[in-house]
Each structure stands twice: as C-alpha cells, then as structure tokens.
Amino acid sequence: MAAASIPTIPSHMKAWVYSEYGNSSDVLRLDSNFPIPQLKEDQVLLKVAAASLNPIDYKRMGGFFKDTDSPLPTAPGYDVAGVVVKVGSEVKKFKVEDEVYGDINEKALDHPKVVGSLAEYTAVEEKLLAHKPPNLSFLEAASFPLxxxxxxxxxxxxxxxxxxxxxxxxxxxxxxxxxxxxxxxxxxxxxxxxxxxxxxxxxxxxxxxxxxxxxxxxxxxxxxxxxxxxxxxxxxxxxxxxxxxxxxxxxxxxxxxxxxxxxFILTSDGSYLEKLRPYVESGKVKPILDPKSPFPFSQTKEAFAHLETNRATGKIVVYPIP
Missing domain, CATH: 3.40.50.720 (NAD(P)-binding Rossmann-like Domain)
Structure with missing residues (x-):
C-alpha cells in the first residue's frame, strides 16, 4: 500500500481528561485539543479504536495512588485496541496498519501513562502489545488485556x-x-x-x-x-x-x-496475550461484555458511572473512538 494513503497524524486530538483528582462525574471532561503523545524509539503510535474501563481507572482518578502517579492533566485508560499509525526506530514486531491490543501500562501504579487509551491516539511500548486475533472485533479485543x-x-x-x-x-x-x-x-x-x-x-x-x-x-x-x-x-x-x-x-x-x-498488581506483558492467543482464536476463551457495552466515546462519563456501581458483568467498553 502506498504511503500516501496513510492519513496524516494531527498534532492535537480529542481525549477524556482530568486535571485534578476526584469523582469521575466531577473531574472528567472532553478536551478537543489535547496534544498527541511524543513517540519513543521502542513505542508505536496507535489510532485508538476501542478502550475498556477498569476499576483502577477511577481509583487512580480519585487520587488513591497519587504518590506514584504521573503528572496531571491525565487521559485515563489502560486497555486498548487499535491500529498502528507510526512506529519507533527500535520497533521490530509491528508495522503501520497492524491491528493490535494490550494494556498500555507495564506497571499499573508506577507512573502510568499521561495519555491513556480514552483518547484518539496513544503511544505504547512494543512489548506491551500483541496482534489482535482476527476473530475478535476491536470492541471485543479491548475487553481482554488487563x-x-x-x-x-x-x-x-x-x-x-x-x-x-x-x-x-x-x-x-x-x-x-x-x-x-x-x-x-x-x-x-x-x-x-x-x-x-x-x-x-x-x-x-x-x-x-x-x-x-x-x-x-x-x-x-x-x-x-x-x-x-x-x-x-x-x-x-x-x-x-x-x-x-x-x-x-x-x-x-x-x-x-x-x-x-x-x-499482586499486574505487570503488563504482550507475551501473555500471545500465549493465550490459540485459546482466544479457537473461541474457548471469549470476551464477556457488560450488556450496556459499548458506550460511545461521547458517553465515557456514563460508562464510568456504570463501572462505579460495582454491578457490571464482564467488561465495559468505550467504542467507537472517533
């Protein structure tokens, strides 16, 4: 495919962001002009297709881990499924247009990324990602990693x-x-x-x-x-x-x-996803989505409100991300 067909990457994007700690209903807001993260040599830049929510997202937003957190403002989100749009110079496993998924924070509570997956783009280390199994939609794939x-x-x-x-x-x-x-x-x-x-x-x-x-x-x-x-x-x-x-x-x-x-607190590793891939591809291990999933990107706050009831079944996914 000719390089000309790859869409140009903007410098700013839409992202759900909080600038202070508190309840998601109070502090989370949609920023239409958030800077796209800079790419490091071992990272790929993803155009995010879907993201799933985890309890750690709202606990972090609530300031439970502020001693080891990254600086605010922050776009939350650990789980991602998306398409590679740019690769760092040291990346071997992925190329532009690959469909991938993963948990973007290697150490969940140790300086997680400022730009998480509840954004149009996110930058992720190659070792945290795996190729998306072809039998999973982006919506389903985002529900897996963490x-x-x-x-x-x-x-x-x-x-x-x-x-x-x-x-x-x-x-x-x-x-x-x-x-x-x-x-x-x-x-x-x-x-x-x-x-x-x-x-x-x-x-x-x-x-x-x-x-x-x-x-x-x-x-x-x-x-x-x-x-x-x-x-x-x-x-x-x-x-x-x-x-x-x-x-x-x-x-x-x-x-x-x-x-x-x-x-234990998970150490994210794309090799786990690769190991489990045969079971996912065969349909033995399948995504379990909450009946209210997916929430569109514009309703991310409603998705958090549902997660915070502690009554969700399986996973809550935000999809599509524009």
Whole structure:
C-alpha cells in the first residue's frame, strides 16, 4: 500500500481528561485539543479504536495512588485496541496498519501513562502489545488485556495446574470471568466454584463453573468442600482462607491482602496475550461484555458511572473512538 494513503497524524486530538483528582462525574471532561503523545524509539503510535474501563481507572482518578502517579492533566485508560499509525526506530514486531491490543501500562501504579487509551491516539511500548486475533472485533479485543493478563498472572503465581480445584470470588466481574475460562480450558481444573449475585449464576455456568454460588444466599466459607486455590477478585482475603484446603493458596488482586495470601498488581506483558492467543482464536476463551457495552466515546462519563456501581458483568467498553 502506498504511503500516501496513510492519513496524516494531527498534532492535537480529542481525549477524556482530568486535571485534578476526584469523582469521575466531577473531574472528567472532553478536551478537543489535547496534544498527541511524543513517540519513543521502542513505542508505536496507535489510532485508538476501542478502550475498556477498569476499576483502577477511577481509583487512580480519585487520587488513591497519587504518590506514584504521573503528572496531571491525565487521559485515563489502560486497555486498548487499535491500529498502528507510526512506529519507533527500535520497533521490530509491528508495522503501520497492524491491528493490535494490550494494556498500555507495564506497571499499573508506577507512573502510568499521561495519555491513556480514552483518547484518539496513544503511544505504547512494543512489548506491551500483541496482534489482535482476527476473530475478535476491536470492541471485543479491548475487553481482554488487563483482565485476562491479571487472571493469567494470578493463576501462574498460585501454581495452578491440571487436576486442582479453584474457587473464584467475584466470578462475573472483568477478571473473574477470565479466571473461570482459563482455569477450565488452559489449566484443566478438576473443579471450578465461583461466586456471584443471583442473576449472574447462569453466566457462571456458561463460562464453565461447576459450582455457582449465590453470595446473597450462602457463605462459601461454610461449604464442606475446600479448594486448592481461592482467587479473590473482590477483597475478602480473610474469608477466603476458610475456603482453602490445607496447603492451598489464596491469591488476591485487592490490596492490602493478609499474609500468607499472594497479593499482586499486574505487570503488563504482550507475551501473555500471545500465549493465550490459540485459546482466544479457537473461541474457548471469549470476551464477556457488560450488556450496556459499548458506550460511545461521547458517553465515557456514563460508562464510568456504570463501572462505579460495582454491578457490571464482564467488561465495559468505550467504542467507537472517533
């Protein structure tokens, strides 16, 4: 394709931005003249097609991590799916026009990018991205990276393997839906239990849970059965220990956690997405989108309001991004 057909990249763009910490409803605003990020040698510039929201976005906006945050004003957003429009001099894996996806912040809480994915363009290190599987739309692809990588890293840290049993706390959420799918199809769990509210039990079954537990009606720690691994995506580490087998492990993604639980914050890595690609391409690991998804770019504040209810199922995606 002739270079002439590649659209020229503007110097400024539309982005959702906050200049002070606070509630998304108060501080987030659409800036139509935000500078496009400068490209480093190991980065690609993406024309963003879709972005998904994560709880870390509104916690960061709320100032929970201000000690290690990047300077304001900031455009939020970790998850991205888009098209490469420019490559840095050291980039080997991607070329202009490649369709890619990833979590753009390697260390989630250590100086994340000032220009996140809720913008028309974002610059991302090559190693954080993977080629988008052809069977996923941009909308679907944006729902994967942070949540599926967190699910994968947590299962790896817990030493999960074939024949082990697992209990997933928060099975219908962004991370939980992927923990169930990975435990079943990638790790071949012997038994998968998962908690959710009443109306989401059917989803847990569809994803592969053998034992869906309605947390509004029963206490999982009172079950006679105990589990090799408890994956806590909701912040109930103390209760989680009571559901663990002797010699088992509790892994949690909600700080601070209680020892000896394994507490971790994801280190983003495009190689995780490449490893999981065969399962995604075969349809075994699939995107789970909240029924209200997608929210158009103009309704990003409404998307955050929905996320902040903590009632979302799967992932909330903003699409299309103009």
């Amino acid at each position: 949540a599926v990588e967190t699910a994968y890293e947590g299962l790896e840290r817990a030493g999960f393997s074939a024949g082990k049993s697992i209990l997933v706390l928060g099975g219908a959420g962004g991370v939980g839906t992927f923990v169930i799918q990975l435990a079943k199809h990638v790790y071949r769990a012997s038994k998968i239990a998962a908690t959710s509210s009443t109306r989401k039990l059917e989803l847990l079954r569809d994803l592969g849970a053998d034992l869906p537990i309605d947390y509004t009606k029963e206490n999982y720690e009172d079950l006679p059965e105990k589990f090799d691994v408890v994956f806590d995506a909701v912040g109930e580490t103390e209760r989680a220990f009571k559901a663990m087998k002797e010699g088992g492990k509790v892994v949690t993604i909600v700080p601070p956690g209680i020892p000896p639980a394994i507490v």
